[in-house]
Amino acid sequence: MGKVQLTKIESYNNIDMIQTSINSMLDNSLLSKKLFDGAKVVIKTNLLMKKKPEQAVTTHPIIIECLANYFVKYNCEVIIADSPAGPFTKTSLEGIYEASGMVKAAQNSGATLNYNVSFSEVSPSDSMRLKTFNVIDVVKNADFVISAAKLKTHGMMTFTGAVKNLFGVIPGLIKAEYHFKLMNEENFAHHLIDIERYIKPDYSIIDGIEAMEGNGPSNGIKRNLGVLIGADNAYEADFIACDLVSIAFKLVPTLYLAESRNIFNKNEIVVEGLDYKALNIAPFKLPDSVDLTFLPKKTPAKLKEIIIKKLKAKPEFVHSKCISCGHCKRNCPANVISMVENKPVVNLKDCISCFCCHEVCPADAVNIKKSLLLKLLK
Ligand code: SF4
Ligand code: SF4
Structure with a gap:
């Protein structure tokens, strides 16, 4: 039975509260029992593109700093990494790290920023779509991976959180190549699930303190939710994040397809820390992309x-x-x-x-x- 923890945090200025919350989430996680001295922990951050933290496109640097503080305290080697949109090069990473506040997050916590742009092919036996795909080496070689996502809408996938965040382990422009091979939403969602199954992130955090609705994930409307979500299981974190903002399960292919693949069961989730339904958060404005749920289920x-x-x-x-x-x-x-x-x-x-x-x-x-x-x- 999965456990999802939520905390109400009004602003990124409440750094002590964010640190306490993240410490408590991780202390209660399955990961805390597996950590060891010198372990290489990669915090897979959502850095999509060169945007400032206040634009609510990228995971906020305070979240990353507090996560890194936790693992540094346990004598781990902590690396902040992502392969954002565009070419996966040192120059491109430098600009994005600076704009998104990651330089400061690394300096303050003792984490390092990843500049290793190498990648390798993997061929997981249980992949349902691409049987072989490329993964950036920094993630491939990690002992533990944290999916540190941002809560946002997404034009193609309706929602992006802990699972979709992992598409950033595919190097640079190769992402576009895979998009083209997979063509439609469900094929792409199966591929995201295949990536998640390969990485199996050891913990997922979704930054919903400032989130994004409407035409996300980069040009939507910023929305203050004041909620931080943490879970051992990325799908469970995503399911609760969607429920929080009333994004229907049937509109999120990564969720309903993962359930059809018996990877998670939404009915077994236990929520701790916050009665989020009592917050009465107004439903998110969805992207203007197509919603074809009105088509009868049995349409050939x-x-x-x-x-x-x-x-x-x-x-x-x-x-x-x-x-x-x-x-x-x-x-x-x-x-x-x-x-x-x-x-x-x-x-x-x-x-x-x-x-x-x-x-x-x-x-x-x-x-x-x-x-x-x-x-x-x-
Ligand atoms: S939406 Fe159409 S034009 Fe835009 S990137 Fe995709 S395929 Fe190209
Ligand atoms: S539409 Fe946007 S991404 Fe394309 S060239 Fe113009 S500014 Fe650049």
Whole structure:
């Protein structure tokens, strides 16, 4: 039976309270019984892109600092790591660590920032989608991995938390390649589950003190929830995070597919520390991407595929906001974006609606446009 711990923390200024809460979560975790002197602990942080902590895109540095403090105290070697969107290079990491506050978090706690950009192939026997995939070596070689996620909505997966955070162990632009191979939401979710099964994070923390709703994970609306979530099991942490903000289970493929694979059981979760339902948090505004849950369950797969293709939301580029950085083009898995006179132009016919362009745009210049037909149907 899984245990999820929650704490109410109003602001990142309550550092003592955050430290006490994280200490208590980890003291009560299965991980605390396994730690040993000199263990290499990797804190897999959500660093998506070069954003400041107050933008609520990346895991807040105070959370990372308090996590690192805990493991440093137990004489562990602590490494803060992620492979954000874009190329996985030392230069790119330097900029993101600085902007996201990780430099200070590492200095204050005694953790180190990862600059090892090597990666290796793995072939887990129980993978359901990609039988072989690449994983960054810093995570592959860790004794323990902590998924330190941010609570946000996500254009393709509806929600991103402890499980989706692990997609950042796939090196740099290879992420786009996998997105393209997997094409649709459920294939991609199975791949995320395969990654989680390979990593099996030893503890998961979801930073929901300041979260993001609407068109997340980078250009949504910041929302103060004042909640920190911790769990031994990443799916259980995600399930409670979704329940907290009323994101329906059936809209989160990583959750309902993990349950169908018997990886977790939402009915066996025990919540400790906070009666979160009593907080009466208003439901999260969902991304504008497609919600096809109105389709009858028994819709034949082929028909469903055709309908989805017709009704899916598509990206819309707002040239007046665009700063011509080219990130959307470089990160487009389907390679359907061209730069014409320094502005992106998309071939929507071959677009797979993954919204990577929306996710990586630093200027909020990519909208998620709902299909008119879907609006009429709903
Ligand atoms: S245009 Fe955007 S949504 Fe379409 S495939 Fe490329 S990155 Fe994905
Ligand atoms: S749409 Fe966004 S990501 Fe693409 S070039 Fe313009 S600013 Fe850059």
